[in-house]
Amino acid sequence: MNKLVSSVKEAVRLSGLKDGMTISFHHHLRNGDFVLNMVLEAAAELGIKDLTVNASSLFEIHAPLVEHIRNGVVTGLETDYMSGTVGRAISEGVLAKPMVFRSHGGRPADIESGQSPIDVAFIAAPTSDNMGNCSGKYGPSACGSLGYAFADAMYAKKVVVITDNLVDYPLHDFSIPEIYVDYVVQVDRIGDPAGIVSGTTRITRDPVGLVMADYAAKVIDASGLLKDGFSFQTGAGGASLAAAKYLKDIMLRKNIKGSYGMGGITGYMVDMLNAGCFQSLLDVQCFDLGAVQSIRENPAHMEVSASHYASPIAKSAAVDSLDVVILGATQIDTDFNVNVHTDSNGYIMGGSGGHSDTAAGAKMAMIIAPLSRARLSIVVDHVLTVSTPGSTVDVLVTQKGIAVNPARGDLREQLVAAGLPVVDIHELKARAEKLTGIPRPLELGDRVVADVRYRDGSIIDHIYQVRS
Amino acid sequence: MRRSMLFLPGNNPNMLQNGDILGADAIILDLEDAVSPDEKDAARILVRNAIRTLDYQGCEIIIRINAVDDTGFWKEDLDEVIPLKPDLIMPTKVSGAEYVRQVSRYMEEVERRNGMEPGTVKLIPLIETTLGVENAFEIARSDPRVVAMFLGAEDLTADMRCVRTKEGSEIAYARSRMVSAARAAEIDVYDTPFTDVNDDEGLVADARLAKSLGFSGKASISPRHVSGINQVFSPTEKEIAYAREVLAIIEEAKAQGKGAVSLHGKMIDKPIVTRAQQVLAMAAAIGGGVQA
Numbered sequence: 001m002n003k004l005v006s007s008v009k010e011a012v013r014l015s016g017l018k019d020g021m022t023i024s025f026h027h028h029l030r031n032g033d034f035v036l037n038m039v040l041e042a043a044a045e046l047g048i049k050d051l052t053v054n055a056s057s058l059f060e061i062h063a064p065l066v067e068h069i070r071n072g073v074v075t076g077l078e079t080d081y082m083s084g085t086v087g088r089a090i091s092e093g094v095l096a097k098p099m100v101f102r103s104h105g106g107r108p109a110d111i112e113s114g115q116s117p118i119d120v121a122f123i124a125a126p127t128s129d130n131m132g133n134c135s136g137k138y139g140p141s142a143c144g145s146l147g148y149a150f151a152d153a154m155y156a157k158k159v160v161v162i163t164d165n166l167v168d169y170p171l172h173d174f175s176i177p178e179i180y181v182d183y184v185v186q187v188d189r190i191g192d193p194a195g196i197v198s199g200t201t202r203i204t205r206d207p208v209g210l211v212m213a214d215y216a217a218k219v220i221d222a223s224g225l226l227k228d229g230f231s232f233q234t235g236a237g238g239a240s241l242a243a244a245k246y247l248k249d250i251m252l253r254k255n256i257k258g259s260y261g262m263g264g265i266t267g268y269m270v271d272m273l274n275a276g277c278f279q280s281l282l283d284v285q286c287f288d289l290g291a292v293q294s295i296r297e298n299p300a301h302m303e304v305s306a307s308h309y310a311s312p313i314a315k316s317a318a319v320d321s322l323d324v325v326i327l328g329a330t331q332i333d334t335d336f337n338v339n340v341h342t343d344s345n346g347y348i349m350g351g352s353g354g355h356s357d358t359a360a361g362a363k364m365a366m367i368i369a370p371l372s373r374a375r376l377s378i379v380v381d382h383v384l385t386v387s388t389p390g391s392t393v394d395v396l397v398t399q400k401g402i403a404v405n406p407a408r409g410d411l412r413e414q415l416v417a418a419g420l421p422v423v424d425i426h427e428l429k430a431r432a433e434k435l436t437g438i439p440r441p442l443e444l445g446d447r448v449v450a451d452v453r454y455r456d457g458s459i460i461d462h463i464y465q466v467r468s
Numbered sequence: 469m470r471r472s473m474l475f476l477p478g479n480n481p482n483m484l485q486n487g488d489i490l491g492a493d494a495i496i497l498d499l500e501d502a503v504s505p506d507e508k509d510a511a512r513i514l515v516r517n518a519i520r521t522l523d524y525q526g527c528e529i530i531i532r533i534n535a536v537d538d539t540g541f542w543k544e545d546l547d548e549v550i551p552l553k554p555d556l557i558m559p560t561k562v563s564g565a566e567y568v569r570q571v572s573r574y575m576e577e578v579e580r581r582n583g584m585e586p587g588t589v590k591l592i593p594l595i596e597t598t599l600g601v602e603n604a605f606e607i608a609r610s611d612p613r614v615v616a617m618f619l620g621a622e623d624l625t626a627d628m629r630c631v632r633t634k635e636g637s638e639i640a641y642a643r644s645r646m647v648s649a650a651r652a653a654e655i656d657v658y659d660t661p662f663t664d665v666n667d668d669e670g671l672v673a674d675a676r677l678a679k680s681l682g683f684s685g686k687a688s689i690s691p692r693h694v695s696g697i698n699q700v701f702s703p704t705e706k707e708i709a710y711a712r713e714v715l716a717i718i719e720e721a722k723a724q725g726k727g728a729v730s731l732h733g734k735m736i737d738k739p740i741v742t743r744a745q746q747v748l749a750m751a752a753a754i755g756g757g758v759q760a
Binding site for chain 1: 482485486489490491521522690691692
């Protein structure tokens, strides 16, 4: 049996890809990914039209996708997060039918349940053998975890592995086994290492960010959740990482032995693991070289699939055991609904990723954001796009005060008792608007350009075309 | 109670709007060196609006004005900010008593013009020339508005024609003279900023040195240094415990009609009692002590 084929184009042809089918991609190569563009170019050359692209996330490097949409090669789009040129083009209405946003947990759930069938999955693999046993931990384009690719590999009708580091059979320590793989293609490069992982993710030096981080760590300390067995997720943003650093100091000072750290993993979480703050890390995605090295070398640093991370239909997922998650926001409204999809002009600039999954699962979901950004208040009456429902958000930390969801009176009392500056969310909004003023409401078009699906599959909001 | 004073550029809206959350006991809104001559107007307006709009809760406001010279910037600065009743004005390059009085007289004029009680706004002269250092005592006693002095070592070392070092041996004399002059005049005295914003350990060492020399606190040009300064200039839990013991034994002695008392084998005299009272007053102001 020979799975090795000579080119991406040949693999596309052999996979039986036809007009109207759905192809899928993972985003572990982030803004260094060459594979999605490579595959679409091959499909375009073969004259294939009307494809739906289901990618776990899209970045600036995927800008050529817009041209494929204009030429009719791609007519459908599904993703969990999208930044850069593609987001702008979708907002301006380049795609005739609404695209679909899911969460990182909702995507594998829909793939597994058959709600979102995939015809051909193209899996960028930093290392693979000729039968398709593959891993992200090794090779010149190493990205660490391949967590988002598991559902695609297991449930797509055809699976093509694309690698730039073909090794002898059998690859040891593989992530995805050959049993799912139809074809293997070797190419020169699957990505640009500089865009795949950062060298070192640094915590912010911005004094305002550090104040928020300090509050965030103190809120966690005061919440009663910070004790032996504690589990935690934070983002890779500057203030979120700084919060992790302050939290680490508290955990070491109080000799607290946590259970697990989770999420997109950075060197800071690795430091916490190595310092004994956690027993293990559950890693669906690596953000920097420190994380990639750790997942390769430390058995306590474990790769998990997106389903294991956050699926709402799994018998259990790791988010269900999570104590605390720190999340960002572009807007939060006075009902604590959070927007991470659109910017203040209505353009798509992000997506839920694991935002709504972890907020739903965690015992305390904390939003951390500066009170105003670009002369606009973060706190508004109604968010432009509901990404995460307010019923799952417990507390907002800003540099000017901390607002607790009224549903969490218990938490509010704990924070007040700890001497933290707790303020009503309406008061925070008023304080911000005293400085920024109240912006004119944004006028958007009537046409829906994106449906935002909550993790349970329901449509939680629509995103409308911007007015040019 | 003023341990830390943080400089914020008067032309930086982002810093100004967050001035109250950076942990400093006082913020110095700078209209002088941080602002280029063609931006003086804009900075004055921004600072004015910031004070009007923002609620710098629990944070003392100091405005650093331009030096008394023929540009007249210093008068325009005072015209703009005195009506907002800042706690203190920091005149710069102060060389002697008359310099302070000149500023004070103009402040009085502006205060009267705005229906304010003359003398409402106080002064913290910035001493940053050799002449200023030599005249430190007369500056300290020059005007009732003067409640503190502040040493600026960057300009001073240029005037001294020596290199400014991290260790600071070149400013040892200026530091000691300033402390002595200020204490003789019974006013507060503040140490020069530590300028390497990336050296947290160096900052703490420099602040400890300033405290050991008798400074009331220290200025900072970086928000990152504020907590280190506050830590150094806060009483420790051990100091607070000792101060409580001192006051308790004094009370006891009074009740028993004893004259001289001793604690842990050491004579307790008036300066020790005064010091204990200061420590407890400060501890009350910051809500407790810090770990040693």
